[in-house]
Amino acid sequence: MGMIVSLLVLSGLIFFHELGHYLAARYMGVYVEVFSIGFGKKLFSFRKFDTEWSISAIPLGGYVRMKGQDDSDPTKKSYDEDSYNTKTPLQKIFILLAGPGANFILAFILYFFIALGSPNVLSPVIGQVLKDSPAFIAGLETNDTISSIDGVKITEWKEMADMIASSEGTLNLEIIRDGFIEYKLLTPKLRESKNMFGETIYKKMIGIGSAGVTHPLELSVSETFSYATEQTIFASTMIFTGVKKLLFGEVPAKELGGVISIVKLTSDATDSGWMSVLFFAALISVNLGVLNLLPIPALDGGHIMFNVYELIFRREASEAIIIKLTIAGWVILFGLMGLGLFNDVNRLMG
Template structure:
């Protein structure tokens, strides 16, 4: 059952991405010939109006086939009014960008829902206070609850860590039993490792969490802030991961494919619905950003071609477009095969 939920979630993400392309195309009068969830042989199809809606055999993607656009033949042209190839580069960019944009909208909505439903997280309650560190010297005690730092409300231990990591003077408002106390603390700067294993400097005050977990809810404008922050942080991590992968800091064996994505979604569906929503939101952001990468086989590469036409006032040479797109497909298929290989090796316990 969990794997069925995972496949449905992944299919929904693809559907929403393609829905963005579909709606933008229809707004600008482009005929949509096929709207398919999945690739390969069509299991089910029904034509409504001018569009054939299909469910295809391989459920790891999807596509919309626009009149005058063919991913397998990038040189296909059609000069009729309802053709994609007859539209201006600016309109093409909007249609291409609409898919990833819908992924960002979906992710924001899911994060917004999570904020309202409540997130299970470590509470900002102090456990161990390390001797001879700033918090100890200021008088912070075990079981103190941090209410705010520099007038900003602290709801989670992560909020506390983010505030302390900055090299600034901190004004802490603390709840100790039934008393509200104020403390002024200067963080100590130490060397640490970030999520990519790189050495960084960050501020610490010498406290550890008590381990108490609670459900933190966000209401009203807080939900909007939470969703915006999650969308920004997710996008930033994914972009940095791509950069670190290209530069070689992240090894190729860390690249994941569709098998691992489905596995993660299945695990999340077993444990907690909120966790499942968070994972779907994160994958939606991932799908949006990866589709905007400047690889000719993806939306981002096609957007670059159209920007080139806007700047030079002439389309890219047909042969150049053909070979660049072919090269893009080679890169894309290589990454997919690499991800699939890594997934299989992980499942077999090799890594």
């Protein structure tokens, strides 16, 4: 079941990405020859809206083939009125941005529905208290609930952690213990920690761990829009930062995952319920949007790069350079896919 859900989620995200390109191309008057989910041998196809719609055997991507634009052969061009090649650089950039844009919009919609479903968030209930930590010295105990810090009401563990990390000096904590309110003064200390990328960092902490208690997040309509916006921006920023760190060697290449990781994580999310599947689908959707904006010639970002060149210098990049860079782009892509697959297999083998 998990495998089927994984393939459906991945295919759905690819469909929306390509649909963005398709709709933008049609809006710009470009004839779309093929809309395909998957690569390789065609399993099923039909013709509608003057376009061939197909599902192919390898469900690891998809493509929209426009008249005059073919990544497999950059020399195949057409200068008919309904061709991609006759459009202005800005029109082509609009078509290219529409794919990643569709992924970001889809992620926002998914986060919106997640918010409507009242997702569970960690409550500020203390579990472990480290010995000799600021919390230990101040007398905080397991099962204490932190209700406010310096008079600011706290409802989530993340709010509390962010306030502590950005604090200056001594904090006044209001806690609830056995139904009674108590006040504790303490000063956070810099401690070694790990961030989401596995890097060693130093941040202000008080030496407590979560008890794992959760509560549903009840949001108004305006708060639901804010939640979806914040989550989409956070996921986008996180993935952009992760890609940058990977490219600059700040994160080891062994952290790169491939399609096996995506399928496994989606399968695991399926076991945890529909809310987890939506969370993961939104994250992967943002991932697809970000990765396709990378300036690699075989990706949308690479084509955008060529069109920006044409926009600035008022001429197309030479065909020879485009061909060489496109080949290099495919080499990079297949190399990254191979590395991701290699890492996935290593993880599975322990």
